[in-house]
């Protein structure tokens with residue numbers, strides 16, 4: 001065994017010993033009283049159900065009269081009143097907390113996604129102004145047009161002509177990555193077209209690998225174990241360091257180029273540069289946060305949507321009818337990108353995507369740290385330092401929130417009597433988070449997802465292989481379809497523009 005492996009082994013043993021001590025003497029190590037065995041949230045139950053953590057949480061939360069359970073990992077809730085309390089009423093008392101921030105800090109620095117307090121407030125203020133301008137909406141729509149009409153649709157048309165099977169999830173991930181990079185800092189990473197530069201390709205790969213490796217840190221029972229590996233620069237921590245360096249190098253070179261450019265563009269980085277003389281590192285952290293936030297979220301949602309819709313063909317027929325009605329009304333033909341107004345008119349499609357998000361939220365579990373002693377509206381006492389979580393996945397599957405048919409994929413539940421989209425309280429449907437930290441990219445995400453779904457449904461029949469098979473979940477950072485979604489495409493005969 002070589003020295004790094006020996007060291008890894010020693011660290012593992014150290015971590016195991018520390019874990020044993022933690023289990024044997026929990027009260028001396030933590031102010032929280034952990035649930036004892038027999039309790040639904042105990043460590044033994046957690047270990048038993050670790051491979052199906054989300055579905056296990058649905059069961060224990062549904063069985064609790066207040067839909068809240070103290071688990072070995074902290075307090076978990078699926079109760080809308082508690083969610084509103086955490087995310088809005090007592091917002092200041094529930095920051096992300098040091099544990100979360102420390103885990104991601106090497107990669108994200110103190111970007112908007114990974115900061116609390118004044119540092120977060122400053123970024124949020126500027127970013128929310130920029131996310132809400134007409135300029136950014138037009139810029140987003142133009143980028144979606146280029147990537148859908150000039151790239152995604154031709155790839156699908158080639159696959160339809162050759163009859164090959166493609167992985168829909170993987171294709172949409174490449175699409176989403178290009179798109180979020182364009183909106184964030186106006187660089188074409190060329191993941192979908194394949195005409196990426198060496199620098200862009202390296203960045204994309206390093207970003208993907210760094211995201212995966214950093215999630216690995218959550219699996220360490222103690223901060224100490226991955227920190228020691230980082231200190232000795234071994235194993236995954238060494239690889240992570242290299243990948244982060246590549247991501248940072250690329251981001252910094254983009255920032256320097258943009259700062260010295262004769263004119264600025266409409267992307268988010270340019271808007272920040274135009275606003276004030278922020279240091280490179282501050283800007284780097286922000287754009288990396290944007291890419292992380294917008295990367296796999298929309299592609300995962302679209303993939304789940306196409307699988308769910310394949311099990312109910314009448315949903316796809318209704319989406320197609322809606323798209324055709326919008327075309328007729330505006331006198332446009334297939335092949336021409338929809339305008340922002342047209343996309344907004346598609347209420348049924350909006351409902352169908354929201355229904356996919358309800359059943360498979362890309363960010364299924366959110367954690368916060370309790371700052372000062374508190375009590376939730378349902379009476380749950382929360383001590384300082386306790387990890388508190390709300391579970392969007394479970395909330396999408398609560399009979400108390402959605403009624404008897406909660407398990408069914410039924411977009412109609414989102415429509416009012418006139419067929420208009422009926423939004424729900426974000427505290428009952430916190431898929432985009434809620435309160436002052438609500439997702440900034442929600443509108444952008446819907447625009448992108450609706451433009452893709454409408455363009456694909458209008459032109460192709462998406463034949464999902466083995467559609468009756470219930471898809472397994474791959475839950476690391478984002479809730480994706482395990483193994484991807486193999487599909488075949490069949491071109492419909494539509495009048496092209």
Ligand code: HEM
Pocket residue numbers: 112113124180289290291293294295297298301361362363366430431432433436437438439440441442444445
């Ligand atoms: C279906 C798509 C999406 C979903 C479900 C989603 C969900 C979420 C959630 C749950 C959070 C809270 C995370 C936390 O506090 O830990 C969040 C934050 C955020 N999202 Fe999204 N997101 C989506 C797409 C996007 C896109 C396309 C962007 C654009 C770049 C974006 C930008 C952001 C930003 C900047 C934040 C941080 C807000 C803050 O902390 O103040 N999101 N999103």
